[in-house]
Amino acid sequence: MQKLKLVYRETNWWWPLLYGVGGAVLTAVVLMVDLYAKELFPNDWKTTLGLAQTIHSAVFTGLLTMMTFTFSTILVVLTTYSSQFSPRTLPNFIENRQVQHIFGIFIGTVTYSITMLFFMRSSLKDSVVASAVAVIVVLIAVIAFVAFVHIVSQSIRVTTLLDRLHEEGCTLIEEHVEAINGGQYQLVPENRSTYSFGLTALQTGYLQAIDYELLMKSGERVAIEVTIGSYVTQGQRIGSAEKENVEQGILVGPTRSAEQDFAFVIQKLSEVALRAISPGINDPNTARHAMRQIGDLFRRYTMLLDGNLLVNGEGSVTVKRLAFSELLYLTFYQLRHYGEEDISVLSTMLESLEIMKRNALPEHRASIDRFIPFVCSEVDWSALNDWDRQHLEQAQKRALS
Structure with a gap:
């Protein structure tokens, strides 16, 4: 299906x-x-x-x-x-x-x-x-x-594209939360479950989605050891199962798909922001809008616990998920590098982190607080004039509060 x-x-x-x-x-x-x-x-x-x-x-x-x-x-x-x-x-x-x-x-x-x-x-x-x-x-x-x-x-219009990407990400999170509240999904601590038969990728490409119903149709228990959106090669071990020949329920294709991949939606927003702050385009206000959209998506995402995704039915499927701290780093590490000389970009990045903390679980708030100094770690504070330094310090203070 x-x-x-x-x-x-x-x-x-x-x-x-x-x-x-x-x-x-x-x-x-x-x-x-x-x-x-x-x-x-x-x-x-x-x-x-x-x-x-x-x-x-x-x-x-x-x-x-x-x-x-x-x-x-x-x-x-x-x-x-x-x-x-x-x-x-x-x-x-x-x-x-x-x-x-x-x-x-x-x-x-x-x-x-x-x-x-x-x-x-x-x-x-x-x-x-x-x-x-x-x-x-x-x-x-x-x-x-x-x-x-x-x-x-x-x-x-770039704002229309950003709004659609934001809506796409919100839909994914809402479906995820509804499934958790309905009991179909659970977030469980990371523990590597190993079953009798190994699962291997049938082709080289990106793990696009998982057909949970197909995997569980005979009551099998399956563990996927790579995250959705990962690049896999033909024959690579990607998990284990109680029975053989269940790989048909694992969809691998030449491109990533946002069907079940929240990180891919975030990546597209990040790439729009990166392209906007490139010297050829030089549109930092678009990058700032994209980072605010990222912050709002993370605000919704930080209400979810870290851990693997457990899908229950006739059987069960356990899927590895990216830890929040890793997803946070992968979202901003390029933006931080290419936007380090633009005070407006750095301050909006801090604003985005501040937005994330509003509904975040305590463990995620701690990860964000540890990440905030990393955003400004390459800033030469002594070279900034008083106005820029004051603006950036206030943004960092608000993010840490």
Whole structure:
């Protein structure tokens, strides 16, 4: 089930294909009406065969041009995402269902027009529904095009991307918390459980997700010794199980997926911030906004205990999780290095740490307090002017309070 869900999320041609099939089905329905039910419609709906052919020819030509423009715009947006934000954020636009539906409407309309134009014969004499339907689908396509322009204009804004990444991370945490409150998930102390049969990776790539239902379908107990999102090689030991041949429930692919990987969402936010403070872009305010979003996600995450994830059902699956202190370090160690000369970036990093502590468990608060001096450890305080030094000292004091 989890594999199908992952394929559905990462498959970008599914909805456009369905709309294309829908356009062909619409052609069949309209032809049947024109051949056998034309008398049910008023004479105002009827057009000559020549006019109907002209209308469908114009619709096909216009929609084909609109599709070309749409495709070119999508490529521009993808280039912007890759160069300005991060290559890892490309799926956040490609997997946007609104864009897929709009592109599907264009494909369905073109399919209807070209197939209807092909099947128009002199035997139809008067076209009853075909021309009217052509006008209706064109109007729908125009509305979809306007919506597409709006979506692209919003998607190209970095704040929209950051908000979507933040929402993606919040959804993952909420699902996690609900499963824990419902008793499906438990957080247990880290202890290496070893069963009779070893689990090995079937291919080289990233551990994208785990299909818990498939692993537990026969009551097996399984222990995964690597974290979701880890890079594994073919034949590498990644865990153990009570029975053989259960690796099909462990999904490994060429890229990381945010389906169950909270750390990957954090990484994408960090990469946007890193790209923003690079000399080529030099947009520290975007980096500051991204770090505040990271702080809010961690604020929700720090309410969870450290430890392995135990999933109970007919059997049980234990999955290794990153310790909070390790995840904290992996999130900020590059930002700290490349932003050490920008006081605004350092102070916002401290602000982000302050946000994390608001709902944090005591052990996580202690980890954050130990991490705060690390953020400013490479700052040459003697080289700072009085205003910068005072601003950074106050930010550090607030974070430690």
